[in-house]
Amino acid sequence: MSWAEIALFVQLFFGIIIGLYFWNLLKSQRSQKVSIDRESKKEMDQLRKMRAISLTEPLSEKVRPTSFSDIVGQEDGIKALRAALCGPNPQHVIIYGPPGVGKTAAARLVLEEAKKNQKSPFKPNSVFVELDATTARFDERGIADPLIGSVHDPIYQGAGAMGQAGIPQPKQGAVTNAHGGVLFIDEIGELHSTQMNKLLKVLEDRKVFLESAYYNEENTQIPSHIHDIFKNGLPADFRLIGATTRTPNEIPPAIRSRCMEVFFRELTKEEVIQIGKKAADKVKMRISEKALDTLSEYARNGREAVNMVQISAGLAIGEDRDFIKDDEVEWVIHSSQLSPRMERKINNHSVIGAVNGLAVYGANIGALLEIEVTVIPAKDGKGSINITGIVEEESIGGQGKSIRRKSMAKGSIENVITVLRSMDVPADQFDIHVNFPGGIPIDGPSAGISMATGIYSAIYKQPVDRQVAMTGEISIHGKVKPIGGVVAKVKAAKAAGVQKVIIPQENMQAILEEIKDITIIPVKTLNEVLENALLKEEWKEEAIPASTIALTKKESI
Numbered sequence: 001m002s003w004a005e006i007a008l009f010v011q012l013f014f015g016i017i018i019g020l021y022f023w024n025l026l027k028s029q030r031s032q033k034v035s036i037d038r039e040s041k042k043e044m045d046q047l048r049k050m051r052a053i054s055l056t057e058p059l060s061e062k063v064r065p066t067s068f069s070d071i072v073g074q075e076d077g078i079k080a081l082r083a084a085l086c087g088p089n090p091q092h093v094i095i096y097g098p099p100g101v102g103k104t105a106a107a108r109l110v111l112e113e114a115k116k117n118q119k120s121p122f123k124p125n126s127v128f129v130e131l132d133a134t135t136a137r138f139d140e141r142g143i144a145d146p147l148i149g150s151v152h153d154p155i156y157q158g159a160g161a162m163g164q165a166g167i168p169q170p171k172q173g174a175v176t177n178a179h180g181g182v183l184f185i186d187e188i189g190e191l192h193s194t195q196m197n198k199l200l201k202v203l204e205d206r207k208v209f210l211e212s213a214y215y216n217e218e219n220t221q222i223p224s225h226i227h228d229i230f231k232n233g234l235p236a237d238f239r240l241i242g243a244t245t246r247t248p249n250e251i252p253p254a255i256r257s258r259c260m261e262v263f264f265r266e267l268t269k270e271e272v273i274q275i276g277k278k279a280a281d282k283v284k285m286r287i288s289e290k291a292l293d294t295l296s297e298y299a300r301n302g303r304e305a306v307n308m309v310q311i312s313a314g315l316a317i318g319e320d321r322d323f324i325k326d327d328e329v330e331w332v333i334h335s336s337q338l339s340p341r342m343e344r345k346i347n348n349h350s351v352i353g354a355v356n357g358l359a360v361y362g363a364n365i366g367a368l369l370e371i372e373v374t375v376i377p378a379k380d381g382k383g384s385i386n387i388t389g390i391v392e393e394e395s396i397g398g399q400g401k402s403i404r405r406k407s408m409a410k411g412s413i414e415n416v417i418t419v420l421r422s423m424d425v426p427a428d429q430f431d432i433h434v435n436f437p438g439g440i441p442i443d444g445p446s447a448g449i450s451m452a453t454g455i456y457s458a459i460y461k462q463p464v465d466r467q468v469a470m471t472g473e474i475s476i477h478g479k480v481k482p483i484g485g486v487v488a489k490v491k492a493a494k495a496a497g498v499q500k501v502i503i504p505q506e507n508m509q510a511i512l513e514e515i516k517d518i519t520i521i522p523v524k525t526l527n528e529v530l531e532n533a534l535l536k537e538e539w540k541e542e543a544i545p546a547s548t549i550a551l552t553k554k555e556s557i
Contacts, residue, residue, distance in 0.1 A: 058310075059282060059283060059309070060303065060306050072267065074106065077106065077262050077264040081110045084260045085114050085239065086114045088119045091239070092239055092259040093239075093240070094251065094259040095241065095243045096263050097263060098300065099245055099301060101301050102264065102302065108184075111182045123180065127177070127178060127180070127182075128181060128182050129184065129238075130184045131147060131186070134186075134187050134190045145173055146173055149175070153168050168215050168226070170230070175208055179238055182241055183240050185243070203240065209230075266301065273293065284322065286322060287324040291312075294326065294333070298338040298339070300341055308333070309324070311335075312332050315328045342367050344368040346368070346466050348466075352457055353464075354457075355370075355371045355451075355464050356368055356369070357369035357450035357469070358489035360484070368498070369436065369438075370436075371435070381429055384432070385417065386432070387436075412451065413434060416451050416452040419526060425460075427459065430459060434451055445483065446483035446484075448473045449471070449473075449474050449502070452526055453530060456530060456534070463534070464533055465532075465534070465535050467500060468500045470503075471483060471486070480524055480525060482504045482507045486512070490503070490512060490520065502532055503520060507522070
């Protein structure tokens with residue numbers, strides 16, 4: 001056999017082997033494709049079956065506000081939102097308020113209204129991107145961040161052509177998705193401090209800059225759009241609307257300083273009744289006024305009212321009825337272990353040592369605060385002070401720092417005793433007990449004048465006018481200092497049946513004059529408080545040293 005024949009045989013042999021290899025490879029790919037197609041077809045059939053199944057719309061969706069008139073009780077908040085977002089220069093906004101009062105719905109509706117305003121920079125296609133801060137988890141290495149954006153590095157997350165080529169792939173986050181529109185962050189107070197700092201930088205730059213150890217600007221294999229993203233950043237020009245159930249002092253000052261603050265209030269009983277009636281109409285159920293009144297005693301917001309109606313309607317449907325019984329609403333309250341709303345009414349008669357104070361809690365919600373004072377002559381002439389129902393000590397701080405401080409209410413009563421002693425009131429000759437009933441811990445300096453009035457009333461046996469409520473901090477010189485939440489407090493006093501409210505002179509605002517059927521009495525000193533709060537036949541003024549700001553002295557008991 002010649003060398004030529006041997007070479008031909010070898011070529012033929014290897015040609016057959018290579019042919020068999022590629023034939024098997026093609027066969028494998030074909031069978032793999034058939035298998036993938038078969039699996040894909042099965043999954044598509046499953047998806048079609050799932051999409052063909054749908055449940056009825058929940059009642060909470062049926063009663064979701066579709067216009068501003070559907071949002072009950074938030075006229076002031078909506079007015080502020082419109083002013084902030086519907087003009088030619090929209091602002092960032094933080095909405096404070098209890099849950100279930102329409103914060104998210106109002107934000108959506110305000111954007112829709114802004115789109116129709118020719119002076120607004122929002123376009124008809126502006127988007128509303130929603131993010132829940134409680135679930136916006138991120139990786140500190142930048143591998144994943146749903147808020148700011150991230151870079152898929154080829155080593156850790158490489159996939160597809162770019163991953164195999166070693167090219168980092170930027171993935172835009174919610175701030176870029178909201179470009180040209182609104183980014184709504186629910187429970188913004190729960191946002192991690194690292195993400196909050198990144199968000200502040202984005203709000204300032206209006207773009208997002210991403211980093212990656214795998215990016216090299218000299219790498220010509222990287223596509224031009226990725227070069228552009230790393231050099232110029234992703235666009236992120238949006239308006240932030242943050243919603244929170246926290247109080248303003250629990251939100252970082254840096255984000256607050258960049259946002260207009262809007263407050264949504266807790267709903268009144270009448271407004272809860274209105275929502276409950278609408279919910280019953282949506283499920284085509286009749287409900288009595290008594291049942292609605294019972295519902296309003298326990299439901300604090302629209303969401304709770306709707307849920308209570310839905311469960312009550314379920315009980316009625318189970319018995320084939322088209323009306324909700326009164327006892328069914330009561331059963332829902334018992335089953336859900338709901339507690340009544342924090343709403344108090346004034347006493348039926350004036351009492352010695354009983355004062356109507358005012359407080360705010362939650363998201364600027366006002367409440368009447370009952371304060372009780374009793375005094376007992378001390379046996380050895382050295383009295384004591386006992387105060388109950390307050391926060392004894394609290395820990396404040398954040399960002400890795402914590403400070404423990406004494407109760408402000410407890411510090412306030414020490415100011416009160418100093419002032420009363422400067423008035424020659426023998427407070428140190430009595431064992432004094434000040435109580436804040438109600439089971440809710442109280443703190444803050446605004447009960448100062450209320451405690452002073454209660455102690456004075458108890459020592460001199462002069463009843464406090466039951467139709468008067470008061471709020472204000474007291475200094476050791478007897479001056480009445482300004483406090484917060486005055487508007488909410490005055491409205492709460494009016495709802496409780498109060499006719500007169502004593503407030504610090506420095507808190508007097510024009511908006512308070514718009515509240516009808518209640519008299520606002522601004523004061524500067526404790527003298528003026530006692531003059532307006534105590535029931536007495538006459539009030540004697542005597543000259544005293546200037547250091548005590550003309551406080552009245554009482555010569556004897």
